[in-house]
Amino acid sequence: MTASTANAQRFREFKMPDVGEGLTEAEILKWYVKPGDTVTDGQVVCEVETAKAAVELPIPYDGVVHELNFGEGVTVDVGTVIISVDTDPGAGPAAAPAAQQAPQEAAASEAEEAEPQGRQAVLVGYGAAPSSTKRRARKTQAAVPAQPEPASAALQAELNGRAAPAPAIIPAAPAAAPVAPVANGAGAGPAGRPLAKPPVRKLAKDLGIDLAAIAPTGPDGIITREDVHAAAAPAVTVSPAAPAEAAVPVSAPAAAPEPGVVDAAARERRVPVKGVRKATAQAMVHSAFTAPHVTEFITVDVTRTMKLVQELKQDPDMAGLRVNPLLLVAKAFLVAIKRHPEVNASWDEARQEIVYKDYVNLGIAAATPRGLIVPNIKDAGVKTLPRLAEELGELVATAREGKTSPAAMSGGTVTITNVGVFGVDTGTPILNPGESAILAFGAVKLQPWVHKGKVKARQVTTLALSFDHRLIDGELGSKLLADIAAVLERPKRLITWG
Structure with missing residues (x-):
């Protein structure tokens, strides 16, 4: 073996x-x-x-x-x-690869006569590099072109993914005029490829830095992360006629700023957009410019629903569960969809088909430190109120902990976004890609309202429904929103309609 x-x-x-x-x-x-x-x-x-x-x-x-x-x-x-x-x-120690065994044996005799010069650099994913310790070369009258040392050749060969080349035998050449050294010569192998670990190559690629233009400072001429960051930092220029201490950053203005003028760039922070935030931004742009959005609004008296919330909190069947207005808004949304199942659909652009779905995966928009995510409750339309409350509580808790799985965010059909928790009355929500509708639930506020012919203080909220006009026309969207409001105004319809 x-x-x-x-x-x-x-x-x-x-x-x-x-x-x-x-x-x-x-x-x-x-x-x-x-x-x-x-x-x-x-x-x-x-x-x-x-x-x-x-x-x-x-x-x-x-x-x-x-x-x-x-x-x-x-x-x-x-x-x-x-x-x-x-x-x-x-x-015990791992055996050296075959490509390194010959160079190691060749260097063994010199290693016995030389003092160790310290720990060798370890390239991630490649193991320890063979020792490159050698005796000091004697001074000669003629300059002899430097040859790659066996260790360096093997090291470069591993980085380039090929076997190490055999060192060439070149006769001594007559003395020649000195040649200016290449800036990155210490970090380039026989093929001219700079030495760097895979993460460092990735960093340079992300920052748009050419490794060949970097002077390495690491052991054996390896380019380090610090070298890449230094190359990415603002450059400085020095006038040929001026002393070195007159160096001025390229980005600096030619003249000193006027008194009282503040450099705006010094008070700005730039954060790379990645992960959840990047995906959310791309999804919202795609949704906004592919699905024709229509948004409708309705203001509704939810005094009876708020009373029901307080009663359910005392119900033994709901003990230990999180009961809040969002739970009953979700249930009202599901009841309205049951009355108008055509709204629960998606658009198949490739086949030019509308896909009607006999299940409702109810998404709940959740704000997290990493950005907005929309996990969904699978088959929410067939769940009892206690079961819906249990899964809604688990969904929110998992999202806040940042533990939501990708599977929990796939396959949604409609979504609720609760902007009321921020004290916002309403908004024009953007559809989650692939879904047909999204309902914004605004803040519940005590407002003057005509109730039974008299102006009274009632608890009122505003709902906003955005929908894909390719799937839902104005009539169907209006009926859906009106039914949601009707259930919240008189929650006994959860029984008569559900």
């Missing part, structure tokens, strides 16, 4: 999985382990954020953590190795 085969069987690599539905990348939010930690099959090792939710990833191996290939805050493509585990830590 070759060394590479043995290592492959011993060191198991865990790749970033597709934890959603066709997602292509995820950001590593937090590592729960570090190299040297013992892990067991099924143990959660990290938390990642996809375009839909934050998800904890379990490791499928027993062993000791060998390497973490990416740090926290790094966005990694699906299918990329993020962690490796030594499944046989008692077997």
Whole structure:
């Protein structure tokens, strides 16, 4: 068995999985382990954020953590190795790959005569580089072109994914005029490819930095994260005729700002848009410009519904459950959909068909620290009020903890957004992509209202219904909204209509 085969069987690599539905990348939010930690099959090792939710990833191996290939805050493509585990830590040091064995044997005799120069750099995913320690070269009259050392050649070969080339034998050349060194020469291998770890290459790509233009500062000419960040920082220019201390940032104005003028850029913060916020932004833009939105409004007296909420809180069948106005708004929405099932549909653009659905997956828009998400209650239309209250409570609690799974946010048919909790009267909500309608529930306020021929203080709210006009015309949308309001005005209709 070759060394590479043995290592492959011993060191198991865990790749970033597709934890959603066709997602292509995820950001590593937090590592729960570090190299040297013992892990067991099924143990959660990290938390990642996809375009839909934050998800904890379990490791499928027993062993000791060998390497973490990416740090926290790094966005990694699906299918990329993020962690490796030594499944046989008692077997001793790993055998070197065949491509490194010859260079190691060649360097062994010199290593015996030279003092160790310190710990060698370890490239993530490639193991330790062979020692490059050597004796000081004697001074010669003629300049001899420097040859790649065996260790550096093997190291570069591994980064480039090919076998190390055999060192060429070049006769001494006559003395020549000195040649100006290349800025990044220390970090380039035989093929001219700069040495850098995969995460550093990813960082440079994200920042739009050319690795070939960076002067490496790491061991063995390796480009570090700090090198990339330094290259991305604002450059400085120095006039040829001016001393070095006269360097001025390129972005600085030619003249000093006038007294009292404040630099606006110094008081601005830029945050990359990614994860849930990025997905939400893309989805809302797509929805707003593909589905023709229509929004209708209705103001309704919900005094009786608010009384029913207080009564249900004392009902033994609802003990331990969260009972609030949103629960009865959700139930009223479901009853109205049952009376007008044609509203529960979706538009199939590819086939030019309307897909009518005999189930209602009721989405509840939830604001979280990572952005707005819309998990949904599956088959909400057939659930009893206590069961609906239980699942609604679980859905909200899970969303606030940031633990909502991608599956919980897929397959929604209609949505409720409760803007009233922020004291907002109403709004014009945008459809969740693929859904037919969204209901905005405004704040419930005590207002003067004509009740039984007299002006009285009543509890009033405003509802707003946005719907896809390709699926729901004005008449159907108006009937749906009117029925929701009718149930909330006289909640006994939950029984007569339900």
